[in-house]
Amino acid sequence: MDFKFTEKELALKREFEVFFEAEMKKAPPEFGNGGLEAIYNTDEGFQFHKYMAERLAETGWLRLGWPKKFGGMEASIMEQIIFDEVVGYYSAPGIDPFAVGMFAPTLMAGANDEQKERLLKPIGEGKAFYCQGWSEPDAGSDLASLTTSAIRDGDEYVINGQKTWTTGGHKAEYMFLLARTDPDSKRGKGLSVFHLRMDLPGVEVRPLLYMDGQHLYNEVFFKDVRIPATDLIGVEGEGWALTRQTMNFERSGAGGFSGAKKVLEDLLVYVKNTNRNGKPLSKDPSTRRKVVELYIGSEVGQSLAHKIADLHAKGDFMNLITTASESKLFSTELAQQLSNYATEIMGPYGQLQHDELAPLGGSMAELYQFCKGATIFAGTNEIQRNLIAWTGLGLPRLKFK
Amino acid sequence: MDLSYNSEQEMLRKSVAEFLAKECPFDTVREIEDSEEGYSAKIWKKMAKLGWMELYFPEEYGGLGDPFQDLTIILDEIGKKAFPSPFFSTVVQCGITLLEGGSEAQKKDLLPKIASGKLIMSMAQLEEEASYLESGIQMPAKLSGDEYTLSGKKLFALDANIANTLIVAAKTDEGVTLLLVDAKNPGIACRKMGALGKNNCCELIFNDVKVSKDAVIGQPGQGWNILEKMASKATVAKAAEMLGGCYESIDMTNVYAKQREQYSTPIGGFQAIQHYMANMKLGYDTSLYYMHKVAWMTDEGMDTTKEVSALKAQVNEQYKFITERAIQIHGGIGTTREFNIGLFYRRAKAFEYIMGSTDYHYDLLADALEM
Numbered sequence: 179m180d181f182k183f184t185e186k187e188l189a190l191k192r193e194f195e196v197f198f199e200a201e202m203k204k205a206p207p208e209f210g211n212g213g214l215e216a217i218y219n220t221d222e223g224f225q226f227h228k229y230m231a232e233r234l235a236e237t238g239w240l241r242l243g244w245p246k247k248f249g250g251m252e253a254s255i256m257e258q259i260i261f262d263e264v265v266g267y268y269s270a271p272g273i274d275p276f277a278v279g280m281f282a283p284t285l286m287a288g289a290n291d292e293q294k295e296r297l298l299k300p301i302g303e304g305k306a307f308y309c310q311g312w313s314e315p316d317a318g319s320d321l322a323s324l325t326t327s328a329i330r331d332g333d334e335y336v337i338n339g340q341k342t343w344t345t346g347g348h349k350a351e352y353m354f355l356l357a358r359t360d361p362d363s364k365r366g367k368g369l370s371v372f373h374l375r376m377d378l379p380g381v382e383v384r385p386l387l388y389m390d391g392q393h394l395y396n397e398v399f400f401k402d403v404r405i406p407a408t409d410l411i412g413v414e415g416e417g418w419a420l421t422r423q424t425m426n427f428e429r430s431g432a433g434g435f436s437g438a439k440k441v442l443e444d445l446l447v448y449v450k451n452t453n454r455n456g457k458p459l460s461k462d463p464s465t466r467r468k469v470v471e472l473y474i475g476s477e478v479g480q481s482l483a484h485k486i487a488d489l490h491a492k493g494d495f496m497n498l499i500t501t502a503s504e505s506k507l508f509s510t511e512l513a514q515q516l517s518n519y520a521t522e523i524m525g526p527y528g529q530l531q532h533d534e535l536a537p538l539g540g541s542m543a544e545l546y547q548f549c550k551g552a553t554i555f556a557g558t559n560e561i562q563r564n565l566i567a568w569t570g571l572g573l574p575r576l577k578f579k
Numbered sequence: 580m581d582l583s584y585n586s587e588q589e590m591l592r593k594s595v596a597e598f599l600a601k602e603c604p605f606d607t608v609r610e611i612e613d614s615e616e617g618y619s620a621k622i623w624k625k626m627a628k629l630g631w632m633e634l635y636f637p638e639e640y641g642g643l644g645d646p647f648q649d650l651t652i653i654l655d656e657i658g659k660k661a662f663p664s665p666f667f668s669t670v671v672q673c674g675i676t677l678l679e680g681g682s683e684a685q686k687k688d689l690l691p692k693i694a695s696g697k698l699i700m701s702m703a704q705l706e707e708e709a710s711y712l713e714s715g716i717q718m719p720a721k722l723s724g725d726e727y728t729l730s731g732k733k734l735f736a737l738d739a740n741i742a743n744t745l746i747v748a749a750k751t752d753e754g755v756t757l758l759l760v761d762a763k764n765p766g767i768a769c770r771k772m773g774a775l776g777k778n779n780c781c782e783l784i785f786n787d788v789k790v791s792k793d794a795v796i797g798q799p800g801q802g803w804n805i806l807e808k809m810a811s812k813a814t815v816a817k818a819a820e821m822l823g824g825c826y827e828s829i830d831m832t833n834v835y836a837k838q839r840e841q842y843s844t845p846i847g848g849f850q851a852i853q854h855y856m857a858n859m860k861l862g863y864d865t866s867l868y869y870m871h872k873v874a875w876m877t878d879e880g881m882d883t884t885k886e887v888s889a890l891k892a893q894v895n896e897q898y899k900f901i902t903e904r905a906i907q908i909h910g911g912i913g914t915t916r917e918f919n920i921g922l923f924y925r926r927a928k929a930f931e932y933i934m935g936s937t938d939y940h941y942d943l944l945a946d947a948l949e950m
Binding site for chain 1: 582583588836837850852857858861864869892945949
């Protein structure tokens, strides 16, 4: 067993750190504490996201793990995880979670050559930004029950229905859509993947504000929206299999642990320099206990991320699915514990989010709210537990009607 | 990075597992637990012949010079079988103490005896105050001429009832001093304490016990330093043993959940059970991967001050959590003496105290973070 990073990996890590250390100084005040809300809530935040995407395209890191034939660097999975860790540490934008994180792998797996040229290339150049058209009001965890329809009409498909929880739907120019092309089909059969322009007639985006008023999520309504048949990705009716591949890209969570480590560094400075009842908080037994519990969480979590890299490199995909679910579960629950403990340690200051007296720039009061989204999106933590039980422990799968 | 064991290590794991499965099934574990000696001399001798006790010792002391990781593999397997033996007290605690602090003569004399299974040793450190800190060691060793005189009480000494030799941590003018003491000295009264782990957890009362100056390990006053070095390894080794117990508890519960039917369906098909088990597996996997990392760091000679405390606190809590849920899933049968999961539930609590409780390690870690 060997946990050593190679010289090449260490050199890359330093290169990433130097880049983000410099670039993140350019973040506008509206970018705040990072995270999805920083990208989508303001125009300034989204502009910075776009700027970082172009910079990352120039360095090639936007296409770090992509095959060479698509202009990628074919970096190893460990190098990709190191990159994710550095990005997570700096809460940096630029890697569009939907375009780069999800739709690009879908295109590589299912698109024809014309689509790869037309759609994949701009994503790799940091010029195309997407939102995800999966969830519907009645299709959340049970995504395969979705009803938005795409009916073939000559050289076009006609879209009708509604999507929801569409993060960044008000900023993205494009959506990748999962819709039912066979109206008589049930569940996974008869679903197809599409590329869709958000400015088409019949597409209506309505904000779905987060509990603190920030704008990330939207509802998207489709009324007789006509899209060219050339924007069908892969084979009609085979979209579910393609989507399931993408789901695995959605879960790995390496950045979550390094992000937690950064917060802990800041929290340690805070507890050493803040007095309560005549002594630094760092000498208060209850504070000490909370901080070390968080430290342990971020430490053991990071070893999960490295295990994912190792399993991927060895082609152990069954254990990879389990470990990816574990990582999503662990990192999002760690974020909840982190924000709750940090705001407890701060005492009444813990409630300050947008205030000059807010410790850690109000980031913990903000995380206290946004961490609740994370245990729900990208496969709820209950779905992750099911997957661990089924794939990791071989327990019987639930039977669906 | 390569996070797999090599083929030799896998062979070692297999041979320990097969040996213990044959020699010490769970019924035998219960018999040993109920015996006064608390170990099987027969199995102990066989183990010695297989070379596991000397494996981590350097070649110049008759060992194999294998990496620390290999020692954790043995303890992992011991943990899976809930195997009661003086391996941890003798090979890990005392063996490593001798390696870290002993004179050449002491190492050449004692380590081969440990390796051959002829010498059982016990570490006598904790006292009535039950503090893991240096200040918890107050029992005096008074020097007069060429002899120290020991008087006082030591508690929670593992396997002292079957030991030939004790390592006693005592207070001298120079500070904490470690002394090798003949366990059969008539001035020592040993009493096995009635602990829930049913392990050899002993009280030792020293009544004017005379020990030669030559019996000091290292130099007088170096004792705490040597104990800290030993602890940085023994704590990881104990964590490995505890993780073996976690693995077996989950495995046993998984098998049971697939067999046990209620409402005409295996209970493992119920989501409530599946989510308990997913949490158990998550707790185990994260802790295991972290232990692998800390064991590797130990072999690399890296500073593991923070990691060792993080690991032990994590494993203390996860072992208790996993075994508690395991019994819950087993239902009433899990609470009985005849059923095996209780062996692990009790060990989770008993081992929590060995090489430091959660609170102790939380505090050490907070100190290491300069809080």
